[in-house]
Structures are given as C-alpha cells and as structure tokens.
Amino acid sequence: MSLADLTLADAIAVGRDGGAAALLEACLERLQMVQPKLNAAIWVDAQAARDVAARMPRNGALPGIPLAHKDMYYQAGKPCTCGSAIRRDFVPTITATVIERLESAGSFTFAGLNMAEFAQNPTGHNAAFGDCKNPWNTDYITGGSSSGSGAAVAAGATFASLGSDTGGSIRLPAAACGVTGLKPTQTRVSRRGVMPLSFSADNAGPLARNARDCAIMLQVIAGHDPADPTSAAEPVPDYMAALTGDVRGLRIGIPTGALMTAADPQVQAAIEAACAVLAARGAVISRIDLPLMEAINTYVGIVSRVEGATIHARWMRGRAQDYAPHLAARLYAGAAIPGTYYVEALSRRGAILRAFAAEVFGQVDLIATPTIPTLLPTRAATDVDRFAQGEGDGGVVARFNAVSVNTRPFNYLGLPAISLNCGFDSNGLPIGLQLAARPFDEAILLCAADAYQRDTDFHSRMPPIA
Amino acid sequence: MADFVADTEAAIALWHGITPPNPAAHRFTEDLRLVIGAFEALRESLGFEEEPSAFEAALREAKR
Structure with missing residues (x-):
C-alpha cells in the first residue's frame, strides 16, 4: 500500500510525524502514474513543492499535507489557467483566502488540476487542455466542472482537493468519480481570489475520499472573510464533533417529482438502498413534494447565463474563437x-x-436525490463541442443538460448539499447520492454521509487504475 | 423565427459589440424563445412578486 492510498485523516497523522516529504512523493508518484491516462493535472510544480515540504511544520489541522486543487484558485506568482486557452499564461498577484487558510493549517499545493473551461460545463470536457478522464473507465465523463479534482482524489493523487460549485461542479465529479464532495451553503466560504463564474451561485468546497475528510477541509476554509464581504458572519460549528454516527430520528425526504422519478431505474434503486442503510440506523424516510421547482429551474438558468455573459463580455468581443465552440x-x-x-x-x-x-x-x-439521475454517460455521447460544429445528433445536448439537472436547483436556493458514492451501475461506474439540508447545516450533511459510510464500503473502493 | 434571431443578434451587437462566434450561437439565440416562455409563464403563478430580495437574510432565517 502506498501513502497515497491514505485518507486525509490518516495522512494527517503521517504529516504530524514529519512525513510531509514522504506524503508528497507518494502523491507525485501516483499522479505521474495516472496522468497519461487521466489527464487530471494541468500543471505540477514538484520542485517548489519539495522545497516547501522540506520545511513544513508538524502542527496545524493539515500538518505537511500536500494538496492539488482545481486550477482556478489564485496563488500569487503561480499559474492559474482556469482551464482555458484565454488564461493559459495568467499568473495572479493575489492568493485566494481559502488557499491561505489551507496553508495556515499546514498544507501546501503541488499541482493545479484539470477542469472544464472556465468551470462552464457539467461533464469535464476541455478543448484547451484535453478532457480529464474518469478513473473507473476513461471512456466516461468525470463530471464537471471540477473534473481533475474528482479524478485525482479517486485515483489517490491527492488526499483532498478544492473544487467549485455553481451548478453542481463539486457534486457531479464527486458522483462520477466515486468520491465525496460538499457544496457549502452560499456565503459559507470565502470566494476572494477564486475565479468567478456566476457570483450569485459560486461556491468553494472540498472533494475528498469520505465525509470525515470533507469535514476536515471545511473546518479549515469555512467562516467569514473580511476581504470577501459576501461571506457570512455565521459562526462555524465543530464539524468533526458532528460525526457521531447517530442519525436516529433524522427525517429524510425522497422527492416524489422529477428529481427522483425521472432517474434511471438503477440509479433510483441505489438511492432507495442508500436511504435504507440510514433507516437501519434510525433515520425516518418519507416522500416529499418539492415546491417551486419550475421557478427555481427557470431563474437559476437566467442568473447563471447573465452573470457568465457579463464576466466574459470583454473576451467575447475580441477572443471568442479561443473558447470551446459550445461555450462561446x-x-x-x-x-x-x-x-x-x-x-x-x-x-x-x-x-x-x-x-x-x-x-x-x-x-x-434532509432531501435525498440522485446526484446525476442518468447512468453515467460517455464523453463521446455528451460532446457538445462536436455538436456545436455540426456533428452528432441533438441527443448530445439533451444528455449533456441532463447531467446537472438535479444539482442546479440547490445553487439557486443556496442550500448546502453533499454527494457521496452509493454504489455502481451495470457499466461499473459510480452512482452518487445527493443530500441537501437547511442553510448552514453542513454538519447534518456530514453526519448523515459519515453514518452511511460507516456501514458501507463504496467510498473506500479505489479504481483499478490506482 | 428568423426575425427573432436576427433582431436578437442585432441587439447583442448594438448593446455589447459581440457578434455570433459560430453557427451554434444562432441555435442558442433561437433557444432564448424557450427562456422567454418559461419566464413569462411564471408571471401570474407566484404569490410573492413584490417581496424585496434579501437572499442573505432568507438564508439566516431558514437556519435550523
């Protein structure tokens, strides 16, 4: 077993014993092994990371932990491509608050991970740097837009990773790659120094191998940031203390509408089975009608499209051909x-x-739904850029849009939501369970996800490539 | 339909100085009819049209 196979919680123990360099070498070795097949990283700075690892302290919440993040978190003096040709040579002059917080806790960054161009698609396709590929089967999508984060965590190339979520971009790759991903409540985590996509719905959050590791990451990054006035002043609870395994009396609602009923039967069965696991621990499962879904779906599309068009207007005037065709x-x-x-x-x-x-x-x-309602599609079946260039059939667009139909509503509502692996489909690809909760109730999400993972082993399975 | 697309693209050019980047842009422009339809269909269906925004306040109020 490699150190790269450790969970974040176990890696912390190694880091506390002065193992930063060994942890880094294990991650670099794993990344080097899987990169030719997965294309999970856009850049790797091994030497700079080795220099940092050699002088890492042994204290903090993340002592000597090497991490790789979606390549849209600004770090002063380091490249930040945002997954785009347009920002291929961009070097920020500031460092994102969340990166500063992770560094203050003892971690350091060794790579920037692949992502959908400007975080703008739910599949992980990327024309500028090449698609990131699913570690369970490279023909299939990783989910997007935090494609590299999902693939790298699943493959053991990083213990955890920051993704971002505007319409599902943390939860979708978590689901597709079989890891755990948490979109926090809107305003829970600072977005200073994070590439904007749609400022009303953007969220920074973690992907990791399990709920406990997500809790560790969220504990470090959550909380008000004076440099981001949109971040909430709500106190940050002790997320680790919430991981009690006790879900007795927890009321979980499975939607009666399209979020559940339109899902593939295999996916529906996996969600029902997952809820049954929680019910065996004392949770109370019921059916619930989700109100206002038409309005939510209409409005979320308008907000994200207008904000995206606004942010990109200057490049659309002069460099439209540098975008992937569908995105442009x-x-x-x-x-x-x-x-x-x-x-x-x-x-x-x-x-x-x-x-x-x-x-x-x-x-x-809690609301329980499939994260992705369909069986995971292949990259070819969802290649909207080929369709935009006049190839393929209209079904490509429908399949592409279907990927994020269950995640987008929670971005408009600003609710926290988590995705965790709850099984595998007949193609051997992971199925994601999405749980959503009240605002600022990330603790209950983590508690439920952790309770589920105490009784199942889907989260601890590694893809053969790793 | 052709008028809708042409008129909309003329407005984008006028207000933003942006021209269609590729043939798919015409299709997306055409699809804006669906956006209009969905949006207008909501007009009389919601009971709180006059409420102020206060999204952040709503997040706090909806806490457990």
Missing part, C-alpha cells in the same frame, strides 16, 4: 437576456428560499 455560443446568447429578467430572477430568490424552506424543512431535515 452559450455565453453569446446569454448577452441577450434583459437586465429586467435578471433582476427579477434574483429579487425572488429570498422569497423562494423562504417558501421552499418553510414547506420542505417543516417536514424533513
């Missing part, structure tokens, strides 16, 4: 959505959240 076309059309629609979509967000929370969380504590 999507950004282009977003420019036509009127400001009145955008303001209306945002102005109703609070009222919709209030109404949704009152109705749903009066009945249940």
